[in-house]
Structure formats: structure tokens, C-alpha cells
Amino acid sequence: MSGVFGELTWQQDGQAYEARLSLSFLFKTLRTQQSTGHIGPAGITPDRFSDTRKTEVASHFVRDQGQIVFSNNAPSVPLLPGAQDRLSVILQLGALLAGDPARYPTDGAIAIQTAGPRDADIWIFKIGEEENLRLPGGDFAARKLTRNPRYPYDDKVELWLAPALGFLPVRILLTQPNGDFADMRLRERIAGPGPN
16 A cells, blocks of 8 residues: 555544544545544544445444444444544544653553454554654654564554653554555644544
């Protein structure tokens, strides 16, 4: 997926949030992920996650039943405390580090139940050193977190979270098992209104 352009939008008003990640190539959208939910004492609490390539598939966090339910009729799974989806997990990791950076030392790990559109698994992010990045949007010191694949079909996820931006991601590198990748680097920050 080299040559792919990615755009991450994050809107929140202190209570509700909406996050969207769009990957496009030559002005054509290849894939869109969207996460919506609430923000509370435990951080980000997703309600719905969707992943659209040619068609949309979604997962729903049904909290009153303690289940994650999938739109493709895959078996639902128990909803664990602190569960995230594949998009909200990026932002929740930033919130955890921003809330108490000393709690997450280098070589530590953070484990979070992470739901995709068809399943949920425990994703383990290894906490790396702070790195200095030169990006189109500026120079940033950023903590690197890496989620290595556990299964042959899993993606590798590498995140660089910048303390100067409240640990928001400034680089996201997604690598598929076949070697295709999307390397998204901060180009600009645009402030905007929260969700309605």
C-alpha cells in the first residue's frame, strides 16, 4: 500500500467522540474505519466500530449485555473492561500515557481487548524508547509503541505518540502479513468542532 494517503480525524466534546481513519490512493478511498462512542472516567468508551472496504462491517459494544456483537453474524464475544476497537485503541493508548506517563516505562507493555469488525482479541503493545521524528508537520519527540502480530493474518501496528500533542499519534505504520504497508505521518493539525 505504499503511495497510500491516510487521514485521521478526531473530534470530541468531552462527552462524545468520533474518530475516522481514511486510506486513499489517487483520490480514491480504499478503506475507512470509524469509531464512535463516549468519553468518561475510564477514558474512551467505544459504542460502534465500522470498517469499510467495498462493504461495511461493524462491531457493536453492547454494554448492558456485556457483549461485543458483530454485523457479519460472527459469534459475539464477552466485553472486557477497558475494551477498545482497532481505531479507538490508538487514541486510548495516548490518553493512558498522557494521564500517567510514569506508569508506562520503556520495555513495559499495555494489554487491551481490541475489537475488529469480525472478532476481538487482546492486543499487547510493547512500549519503546522515545524517538525524535522529522515529519512533514514538524519535528517531534514521540514514544513508540508496537503491537506485533500473534497470528499469520494479523497486521503489525507501530505508533509514535507525541507528548507535546497530549500523546496524540504523529506517525502510524500498519504492515500487513504480505508486506504491504501504510505509513501515515503527521502533515498538519487542523482544529475543528466536536461531534454534534
